[in-house]
Amino acid sequence: MESNQTVYYKTPIGTAKIAGDKNGIQSISVLDEDFSTPLEMTKSEEIAAYLKDCISQLDEYFSGKRTEFDLKLNPKGTEFQQKVWKELLNIPFNKTRTYLEQSKALGDVKAIRAVASANGKNPIWIVIPCHRVIGSDGSITGYAGGIWRKKWLLDHENPVKQQSLF
16 A cells, blocks of 8 residues: 655745645645755655656646646545535636635535635645635635735736736
């Protein structure tokens, strides 16, 4: 049986820690620490194909060549969290949805706080695009990786660079 494997991958907005096994990617998180070697591994073993594929697709995303991911995902969470994360995958590249719209899409407008909480616990950074969920007033709110990263990701996905009025 193949065990969990972890790699570190340097992105333009921090080092990503990617973990998974033959059943899929379990987590992609962003670290504030910097790693000198982009593919530093926790163990000295060959990098598994599913991790290489994930890194390759993230490379394409950050270079502007990929708008959708095609990875086997296996995030760990409650049934409700899984449902919320699955719905996040329906938000297209370069589009945003409010927390209220996300709750409506899940069939319960009253679940807005629970939906927001599940978004915040999304273990697969960028690939499950919780960064595309914004406040009802259009504000960029709540992001485990930091608001500046959420803003960077939304700007990266928006091909029309808007000038700030202020």
